[in-house]
Amino acid sequence: xxxxxxxxxxxxxxxxxxxxxxxxxxxxxxxxxxxxxxxxxxxxxxxxxxxxxxxxxxxxxxxxxxxxxxxxxxx
Amino acid sequence: xxxxxxxxxxxxxxxxxxxxxxxxxxxxxxxxxxxxxxxxxxxxxxxxxxxxxxxxxxxxxxxxxxxxxxxxxxxxxxxxxxxxxxxxxxxxxxxxxxxxxxxxxxxxxxxxxxxxxxxxxxxxxxxxxxxxxxxxxxxxxxxxxxxxxxxxxxxxxxxxxxxxxxxxxxxxxxxxxxxxxxxxxxxxxxxxxx
Numbered sequence: 425x426x427x428x429x430x431x432x433x434x435x436x437x438x439x440x441x442x443x444x445x446x447x448x449x450x451x452x453x454x455x456x457x458x459x460x461x462x463x464x465x466x467x468x469x470x471x472x473x474x475x476x477x478x479x480x481x482x483x484x485x486x487x488x489x490x491x492x493x494x495x496x497x498x499x
Numbered sequence: 500x501x502x503x504x505x506x507x508x509x510x511x512x513x514x515x516x517x518x519x520x521x522x523x524x525x526x527x528x529x530x531x532x533x534x535x536x537x538x539x540x541x542x543x544x545x546x547x548x549x550x551x552x553x554x555x556x557x558x559x560x561x562x563x564x565x566x567x568x569x570x571x572x573x574x575x576x577x578x579x580x581x582x583x584x585x586x587x588x589x590x591x592x593x594x595x596x597x598x599x600x601x602x603x604x605x606x607x608x609x610x611x612x613x614x615x616x617x618x619x620x621x622x623x624x625x626x627x628x629x630x631x632x633x634x635x636x637x638x639x640x641x642x643x644x645x646x647x648x649x650x651x652x653x654x655x656x657x658x659x660x661x662x663x664x665x666x667x668x669x670x671x672x673x674x675x676x677x678x679x680x681x682x683x684x685x686x687x688x689x690x691x692x693x
Contacts, residue, residue, distance in 0.1 A: 476680075478613040478681055482610050485606065
């Protein structure tokens, strides 16, 4: 699952996949602004076939938090 | 927190104060970058005009305006509202201005719209939220898409923005669609006689 998350983050934020770690977040990826956060949410929902609640969308602001939230959905 | 109306993770809303009106609020409305997608609002603003608007809120029956406060810093970072509230047919519009530019990153804008929807559907018992965005405003479009607003129409070449006419895309979110993504918690089971 982590590899798939990294792939999606890499594609949306346009950064090399090797540079992405679990701690990657808006603080470490310059392009992770509000617009790209929305694009990331849509891409993750499509990739994993899930729907995030509003609260989850606000909270998934790192690769680690994305993984935790998806695990909570039994992905 | 001072006088919170609704509290999110990043921000809370409260009733605007006179201090807000004479603070940075009037400058945001004058800033053309901030207001470029807000329906041809081209007039320069002033403290006096902002106080006049603030005073008009006292008697507004179809407009609910909030100051947006950053929880971490207690800064007034923007304003938002539920507008054109139709209390009979139960629909309204919404608008958001994040005036302080450093708060346009992350999930701030999304949380503000999300809190407005929560107030509209759960507190005011609205059935439908109507909205719109100028087609080139990718930021608004993406937030509304994530929130599952449905495109219901379009005014072609309606607004003059940055040297050209642009479409105004009309969108709508019904309470049932919102509840699918934000289900209500089950009611508590109360002990006692049936």
